[in-house]
Amino acid sequence: MAEIVIDGLGKVYPDGTRAVNDLSLDIQDGEFLVLVGPSGCGKTTALRMVAGLEQISEGTVRIGDQVVNNVPARDRDVAMVFQSYALYPHLNIFENIAFGLRLRKVPKAEIDKRVREVARVLELEEHLTRKPGNLSGGQRQRVAMGRAIVREPRAFLMDEPLSNLDAKLRVQMRAQIARIQRDLGVTTVYVTHDQTEAMTLGDRVAVMKRGVLQQVGPPQELYDHPCNLFVAGFVGSPGMNLICVELHEDGQTGRFRVRVGDQHLDLPESLLHRRPALRGYAGSKAVVGIRPEDMEDAEIVGGTEGATLTSVADLVEAMGSDVLVHFPLDAAPVVTEDTRELARDAGTDETLPATDDGVVLVGRFSPRTHV
Numbered sequence: 001m002a003e004i005v006i007d008g009l010g011k012v013y014p015d016g017t018r019a020v021n022d023l024s025l026d027i028q029d030g031e032f033l034v035l036v037g038p039s040g041c042g043k044t045t046a047l048r049m050v051a052g053l054e055q056i057s058e059g060t061v062r063i064g065d066q067v068v069n070n071v072p073a074r075d076r077d078v079a080m081v082f083q084s085y086a087l088y089p090h091l092n093i094f095e096n097i098a099f100g101l102r103l104r105k106v107p108k109a110e111i112d113k114r115v116r117e118v119a120r121v122l123e124l125e126e127h128l129t130r131k132p133g134n135l136s137g138g139q140r141q142r143v144a145m146g147r148a149i150v151r152e153p154r155a156f157l158m159d160e161p162l163s164n165l166d167a168k169l170r171v172q173m174r175a176q177i178a179r180i181q182r183d184l185g186v187t188t189v190y191v192t193h194d195q196t197e198a199m200t201l202g203d204r205v206a207v208m209k210r211g212v213l214q215q216v217g218p219p220q221e222l223y224d225h226p227c228n229l230f231v232a233g234f235v236g237s238p239g240m241n242l243i244c245v246e247l248h249e250d251g252q253t254g255r256f257r258v259r260v261g262d263q264h265l266d267l268p269e270s271l272l273h274r275r276p277a278l279r280g281y282a283g284s285k286a287v288v289g290i291r292p293e294d295m296e297d298a299e300i301v302g303g304t305e306g307a308t309l310t311s312v313a314d315l316v317e318a319m320g321s322d323v324l325v326h327f328p329l330d331a332a333p334v335v336t337e338d339t340r341e342l343a344r345d346a347g348t349d350e351t352l353p354a355t356d357d358g359v360v361l362v363g364r365f366s367p368r369t370h371v
């Protein structure tokens with residue numbers, strides 16, 4: 001096991017495409033770091049440079065105390081798990097898992113012991129004599145994991161290992177990967193475009209956009225304190241409501257307010273206390289960010305003047321435990337969560353938007369509002 005230190009990493013492909021730009025990450029020994037971002041942001045390229053499958057254009061990668069820029073992939077002592085599983089179709093499951101150990105000339109009895117132990121952990125024991133072609137996607141994925149685990153490498157490098165599985169299996173395997181990584185304590189870099197996977201798996205999450213690292217931190221920190229609009233919108237499902245507003249100071253009351261379409265709202269004092277510099281932006285345009293669940297303490301129209309935002313709901317999505325209610329606003333559509341109560345209060349019980357007065361309160365700017 002080892003720490004991985006990525007310093008000023010860059011990749012320019014031969015055709016001139018810059019895929020990764022000045023990426024620096026310090027991944028602790030035993031840490032689970034998730035690299036996340038939209039398609040094409042460079043996360044796979046970054047991982048492949050760490051694995052030794054892609055030439056490094058700029059910067060360095062250090063694994064343990066060894067700079068590995070010029071070390072071939074097979075000598076880096078890392079195990080890669082791919083989206084495609086990359087199993088050998090002509091070998092049975094036992095031999096697929098044992099492959100790396102045979103290459104390293106591990107004694108036969110030791111191979112047998114280790115493969116069977118891994119097969120037990122991954123519940124693959126009854127499939128050891130079958131070929132990959134006869135297994136389900138989930139089983140193949142477990143074989144790919146088994147092949148990585150059995151080697152006891154210094155690090156796991158995983159590239160979207162769950163994306164070929166259906167939604168239910170994905171959740172099961174996600175939990176299994178988390179358990180295995182925790183039990184083995186192997187430093188892991190995990191690439192995904194799925195922010196839910198990133199948030200649930202990562203000790204820390206690194207968000208990339210167009211080859212550039214945007215923010216790195218524990219999932220909750222990214223959720224509560226996104227460093228920019230991109231991270232704010234990317235992290236969280238349903239995503240943060242991002243509402244275009246204009247900031248202004250009420251000449252008479254001295255209250256600091258925002259204009260949303262034709263509505264005027266006070267910003268919470270707690271927010272102004274946290275961000276006193278905001279007052280300097282009176283007259284400017286801004287984007288207000290409110291998480292859907294922060295709108296749940298909604299009330300009927302007539303709530304505290306200056307603190308509420310009103311709109312007519314135009315779509316209700318029932319998702320079992322949650323109900324999402326969409327409100328069109330001039331500034332941006334807004335989504336709220338946990339609004340059964342809101343629907344009931346509005347006199348509609350389950351079926352928004354059939355309110356008597358045609359207006360439903362969306363919510364107030366909570367102390368967690370971001371500007």
Ligand code: ATP
Binds near residue numbers: 018042043045046
């Ligand atoms: P995805 O989630 O779709 O796999 P990604 O974030 O992993 O995306 P990369 O595969 O690392 O992104 O690609 C980053 C950028 O580099 C993209 O613009 C891609 O088109 C480009 N790219 C990838 N491989 C090559 C290549 N061999 N030659 C030229 N450009 C490439």
